[in-house]
Amino acid sequence: MSQNQSANHLYLVDGSGYIFRAYHQLPPLTNQHGQPVGAVYGYTTMLWKLATELGNADGPTHLAVVLDKGSHTFRNDMYDLYKANRPPAPEDLVPQFPMIRDATRAFSLPCIEEDGFEADDIIATYTKAAVAQGWKVTIVSSDKDLMQLIQPGVDMYDTMKNERRGADYVMGKFGVRPEQLGDVLALMGDSVDNVPGVPGIGPKTAAKLITEYGSLEAALDAAPSMKKSKMQENLIAHADMARLSRKLVTLHDGMDLPEPLDHLTLKGIPPEPLQAFLSHHGFKSLLARLGAPAAAVAVAAAAAAISENTLPPAPRAEEDPPIDRSLYETVVTQDALDRWIAAARAEGVVAVDTETDMLDCVSCALVGVSLATGPSRACYIPVGHQGQDMFAERPEQLPRDLVLARLKPLLEDDSVLKVGQNLKYDITVLRRHGIEIAPYDDTIVMSFDLDAGQSLAGHGMDEAAKVHLGHTCISFKDVAGTGKKQISFAEVPLDKATEYSAEDADVTLRLWKLFKTRIANEGATRIYELVDRPLVAVIAKMEHEGIKVDREALSRLSAEFTAGIAALEAEIHALAGQPFAIGSTQQLGAILFDKLGYKGGRKGKSGAYSTDVTILEQLKAQGAEIAGKVLDWRQLSKLKSTYTDALQAQINKDSIRVHTSYSLSGAQTGRLSSTDPNLQNIPIRTEVGRQIRHAFVAEPGNLILAADYSQIELRLAAHMADVPALKQAFANGEDIHAATAQQLFGEVNRDTRARAKTINFAILYGISRWGLASRLEITADEAQDMIVRYYERFPGISIYINETIEKARERGYTETLFGRKTWFPRIRAPIQHERQGAERAAINAPIQGTSADIIKRAMARIGPALAAEGLDQVKMLLQVHDELVFELPETDVERASPIIRRVMETAAEPLVKLSVPLGVEIGTGPSWGAAH
Template structure:
């Protein structure tokens, strides 16, 4: 056996651990660097600890080069549902590669291969030469590689994983793990698997039959009818899944094994990197003979060492055993009395669903001081048929006792995303008020600097890792609802939530005034919470039959298009396969301009297909239409039917207040913000959103609000005058830029008007208008010559952001853009484009929120209290009302929306509001 020992570090795992571990720091260039700092310290610690043990002779860090690999050629939906990485993490990827190289350690990645495949290739090559191999990861896919001479090192839990771990966790040996993974699938990577088969069943099948092929060939021996039929129906998906989870072990090595030899840690490259990044606390560790793990210190936003922190309000250690489980009235009375005495209390609810309208209240947690928290179980039922129902206070009794506390106007209730708790508690007859929301406090202080969920905030501000929901309730098929969790475990999890929320409030609330965020928090975001809660509870009626009819129509049209595509292509192929489509277009049909990636597959993304369609290639336009129809069907006409609440017959979207960086609301389950309206088929989706019998839908939409705000904020007299006179702004722009108004010039002017506000380049405008770049630049130059105020606004905004690091709306909402100072052109230009639009789009978001705040009182004052506001989508509000209320309500709605800024902001342009009504949302347009 060779004395060589190769360590392969799964770099992606390190990156995301580092990102979520540290606050959103920036380096001395203004680029986000929290993940870089964390990754550097983690790699340093690993190298140091391995050196002190029987460390490696060879070491490499393996990274993913791109999101598209050969697996996407096999299955175009592979990893299709994975969200993109956080915006502030993207510019850190190249810096992390620099960090690895600064340690004089190879940093290896390869287009077309995932990091797991590269690791597998190196592992096989090293084992073939008799080397020992350790993979620094706990990823289940990599566990397939475990065998004599190869183990995994789980640095999170400081343990080594061998075949016995796989056997204990999955019930099979590592060489058969791939068959288990294929049967159970993977929702994160979108590996289909076989529906209804979870880890336990998959393991039992492989133990019984030996391998996947034998399982699929032995369905006659399976006695459970549903399991048998599922295996028969989804055999092809199982085989596909087996190939998707199979690691590629035979690709050429990007660098020879011998080049991975550790040759010490030369100080100069590391010193230069740390100096460039401004990591002074790490720089102090370079030199001499010390290679110990560095002490992690916070960085100031300028990249300088942070000043001494203020006294920590969260100095009380987290001790989950100190939390109390409240199961009798005497204890509950004591906690309620403590809440009244303190004058403020953190509150959180536990339920059996993430949908607050459908959720059943399972328990309530309270916290009165750091470390002092309790959980009040109300509906726990035990975790099995034979388990006893645990002792709890009667739900009606507890609700009656909690109601005075949670509704008392002198007691502040503190929540994290308290809107959810408001909806749940309203279902129990409790109207929570007054309140603070730590999620919104963070959002209004630090938008653009990281996530605002509890886990992120606890890591960033309290240096605390919260108990994960999955560790309490499990995952996948084995997941249980919270009412089945044992009371001791439920108390640790739920009381911690309340404890963390209170500590976050103590940390964040005092910053509002110091950092100028009080106005946007108190006048826009915080008071909007109950308004949105009522809208979510109201929901909107959906016509299931219309959705089913549209779904069938889209399926038929997609099938017809597929046949036409096959005819145009000269034979059948899988239209949804990028590889097959590329081969058909550029090999079989001989179309020009095809671009192959490093994996050898032609690009068939939307830009490529639109290029071909613009050149008159019929099949490209048909493929685009086919893709849209299949997406409309899967995302809307089919999915919406599943999201109809069986009790109300309505869909109840959840409005998210702290996702979009500029202050805009977003929505989920279903996402109503992204229903396409530019095509006829997309617009018809809205026809399925209908009024209740005897009611109508009213849509009120701000007209060109961002252009109006640009005219005001940039002080452009010609545009302000045109809006004041009610003139067509796009025709005015066409006249100013092109010297004439025709259908073509007006359309181009419209594109220019909106593109300028998004900081578009000449290259981008040229692509949109399909003109040469020089011509697009000439249009931009003429636009700025006619409207110099816009150019001045852009220059002044960029200068301010480069100085302060954030933009500000007219209401004081900040959007942080730290990478505006990046030395990398692509990152810097992306931040500049966001900086140009953020004040305008953010002010627009603030205005419609202000309108929503005033709407219900104004309608009630006009005797129209039963007019219900149902939806907010971009610049539009949607209402449900009786037909005889339309005239009076339209007056109130238009007046409220037009005057939403006042009295805090006075605009020099009028806000136009367009109103329409109909039996459906679509008809109201």
């Protein structure tokens, strides 16, 4: 290989692939002629970037832009469904295709397209030709099919991510070498291009098979002797599809070169045509870089400045001087530490924030603590920072245990208030080091109790700082980066860590001052002090406790579901007469309504077919067997992906338990919400789903105890709307839906009770005759009659509804019995359906919110009530809105049950005296499922 040849480097730009990606990732810009040019702009900047690499060591010496031409290729002759799922290009993208050619010409670059071949094949052909000449090749694309071409001397370049990709990348993403990728892609299939693949085989299984057997053919040959499984059956049954898929994903590299290689030489880019193109479309920033006249540069700069300053400056808290990060101190000596502790004692209030090496506070390690004692008077005490790489020296800092020993008396001192933002995190971290923070305030909870529902007020710190202090915080991303390059806080240099962490404490203290005054002035003291604040430590404890989940049981279920799913899939494909992605509502809609011709029209603004349960059930009733199968498939897929599989992954390595995270500011009404994982939506309504609940188990010798409020929202509605008939029924311990049926229909049977139940819930949610009509499958007029009759029999209800809406409109918010406010900015919206939506939510909020207040009070009281009886082995693990779940020694059940029941049933008192009794049902068993 001669020097001369090896210096050549051909860049092949996948123009068609790029434009689709640019279209979706960039905002829909238009030029001054009103033409959509978002994708063109993205494409132009990409070419620009490549042009600037001209002359770099690894830059292009030769370059061609490759485009798709026409839609019919030899692959369609092989498989008529190839790319059959592709929707037509979006309307505002179509006119941009010719502009792409204009842009390419403006850069004076060769553009290659060929009938009957896709861009991928042209790229493969040129790659082969260039490699044969000993050239280097870079394919500018992020298309996974093209990754098959990666080899020594050939790499790929993703300009959007600014990433060069070689064989390592393919290995990391697909688990195989590039030359094996075609086999993997064939097994996986591709729903976008409609490459069928083998059902039930995804990237993981495909990679496993190819790694194990070496090739697709070898895997197919070996299939009959593999361990019997659904996968193995599929592999045998769909071997032909796999072979067809293999051909479809194979890149065709044998075409004649439309242009010889040496015609692709880059000779430099003449500025005139480029300048004409850029100014035609008004791409000012690029024009400026091209060296356009100074005036144009000024215009571009001015335009940028305006767009960045459209938000009015937020008001700042009066009095307090603005945030000055230069005043923050990094504490590395004992004297300095003692000085800060003394300052905190002198103030009587201190903001505290802990920094850790990861977010999971069950396993994380403490990295540092920040304190704030006044405006811009804040410090950061590092205790666990490392150097930035393994060879760097660990920065000088005080020993962790010394710092904690010094801080402990302060953090536990009754006369010093500790303030934190989302304190449950810090409480957990410090508890693991033997520190029980008390007393405390939490600014996230304060913000929520003041402004729940206010669309402008986010309760997270960065947003709150912006809204209330007019200050932009340093974001975590700024100090630690994001994605793959994200570093742990322990690796952040001390000066940056101090700026970030001390600012958090500084901001927290400023917010606290503001909120403290507002809580007193705006009547939020009761809800904050008596309901939400005490809960923070209780929630911290529950999260830390976690719940044991039987991994083997889940994995057995998962395997059962997988088998069921595969069987259903085969049946569905047979009924459809073709394979398709059942999970795709689009494809499913096309099969059901276009191909099979079932009735059940379009819905929604997107114009797409709706295929939800109600529709599928209608089809099933019409006799569409496929609809029932799809419903079953959906149920199993949901259970598998959301529960059996995801839950196993959530088991903590250290505790071997699952730790959810509760948000105290998640739900507008005051309810908690649960994330990572959500343990408030574990299945129970169907028998199949309920098996998942059985995997939530107690430790040996212990039991799970579940305590549910019975019909708490209906009871509260009866009390709040003052409905004598309902209150009487609850007082008598009657079946409330049966009692309603008696009142409405004059007789109680299964049908009338079910209807009464529907109506009872409809009332809680803000009834509309259309909604009720569709639920009960009656006409809107009949539904209207039923509502009228309900109002007649239960007269308080309509008064309650009208008064609630009226008050909400007047004051902007609703209130629970405990004074929790929920704001409804949209209740005065001029658009009717927005306003009506807000009205329905406003009807429900006081009821749902009061129920939330009551269970929160119960949660705060249960721990002390049990401890008073010496029952400190009883652990509260979960809250599911009207249910509390405990784990306790079998021997404690007898004594704990009545205490739990009493605390829950009397949780409203003495603050609120209810005119209906609250009922609690308790069950126990070895698992959560068995406790119901």
